[in-house]
Amino acid sequence: MAGRADPLVTWQQAAASIAAIVDRRNAAHADRLDEVSDEPLPLIKLIADDPHPADITAALTVLAHLRWELDKHEGALLRAGQAAGVSYRAMGRPLGLDTRQAVRARMQRSLARAAHTGGHVPPAPTLTEEQWVAKYGRQLQDATRDLLKHRHELEGHDIAEDLEDLEASLEAVPAAAGRVRVKRLGVVAARVRYMTDDITGTRTPEARAALHCLLSLVADHREVS
Numbered sequence: 001m002a003g004r005a006d007p008l009v010t011w012q013q014a015a016a017s018i019a020a021i022v023d024r025r026n027a028a029h030a031d032r033l034d035e036v037s038d039e040p041l042p043l044i045k046l047i048a049d050d051p052h053p054a055d056i057t058a059a060l061t062v063l064a065h066l067r068w069e070l071d072k073h074e075g076a077l078l079r080a081g082q083a084a085g086v087s088y089r090a091m092g093r094p095l096g097l098d099t100r101q102a103v104r105a106r107m108q109r110s111l112a113r114a115a116h117t118g119g120h121v122p123p124a125p126t127l128t129e130e131q132w133v134a135k136y137g138r139q140l141q142d143a144t145r146d147l148l149k150h151r152h153e154l155e156g157h158d159i160a161e162d163l164e165d166l167e168a169s170l171e172a173v174p175a176a177a178g179r180v181r182v183k184r185l186g187v188v189a190a191r192v193r194y195m196t197d198d199i200t201g202t203r204t205p206e207a208r209a210a211l212h213c214l215l216s217l218v219a220d221h222r223e224v225s
Contacts, residue, residue, distance in 0.1 A: 009061055009064040009065040009068065010065070011065060013061060013065070014040070014061060014062045014064075014065035014066075017058035017059070017061040017062050018038050018040060018043060018058075018062055019038070020058055021036075021043060021047065021055050021058050021059065021062075022035070022036050022037075022038050022043070024052070024054060024055065025046075025052075025055075028052075040062050040066055041066075043059070043062070044059050044062060044063055047059045067113070068113070068114055071109075071110045071111075071113040071114040072110075072114035074106075074107075074110045075107055075110035075111035075114055078091055078103065078106065078107035078110065079107060079111070082107070083216065084212070084215075084216070085211065085212050085214075085215025085216055087199065088100040088103040088104070091103055092106075129182055129183075129186050130182050132186075132189075133181065133182045133185045133186065136217060137181070137185045139217055140185060140188060140189060140214075140217060140218065141170065141173065141185070141188075143210070143213050143214040143217055144166065144170050144188060144192065144214060145170070146210045146213070146214070147207075147210045147211060147213075147214050148163065148166070148167055148170075149210070150202075150204065150206060150207035150210050150211075151163045153202055153203040153204045153206070153207035154199055154201075154202055154203075154207055154211070155199070155200050155201040155202065155203065156199040156200045156201070159195070159199060162191070162195040163195075165191060166188065166191045166192065166195065169184065169187050169188045169191050170188055172184050172187075173185055173188065189218045192214055192215065192218045193215075193218055199211065
């Protein structure tokens with residue numbers, strides 16, 4: 001069923017396959033002093049190096065479950081990092097990915113494979129731009145002002161220019177409710193999201209807390225076309 005989160009191969013099936021491989025290998029080499037390891041990865045390597053027809057499908061069964069586990073944990077880590085304000089650049093570095101789009105695509109693929117959705121992850125419920133501003137607009141303004149107080153405690157590439165643009169966007173937000181306020185607060189949120197890859201560190205706990213608060217606030221913001 002599309003969207004389910006249970007593995008195609010359960011751990012019980014994988015464990016049964018491991019036991020069958022170990023039993024066959026130990027029986028075939030009864031004269032050996034050491035028994036075959038039942039650790040999944042060494043066992044798979046053993047079969048790849050010394051293949052036996054009866055073990056191949058069993059090893060692939062184990063591998064299918066391991067792949068599901070890895071996809072599930074990778075997708076969860078990337079999503080958690082996104083919510084915690086970790087930059088896409090930082091998350092992509094150990095994965096060999098160097099763009100925001102590549103990291104997002106990797107996260108979607110990992111979650112899709114873990115959920116068996118054929119490459120598509122149903123999007124989380126989202127608010128319209130108007131709903132988002134009504135709910136978070138005042139918090140966004142306050143959190144942005146707080147971050148700007150710590151502008152000299154932030155480290156990064158071209159961060160001074162980014163912060164100047166952010167401050168200008170914030171000052172352009174009118175106090176009165178309406179479409180102009182919605183649009184300009186959307187620009188503020190977008191500037192916060194897109195400058196995260198330029199921030200490489202903070203010099204004080206206060207700056208780190210202000211940055212985390214702001215990034216957490218805009219993590220689920222999306223621009224409405």
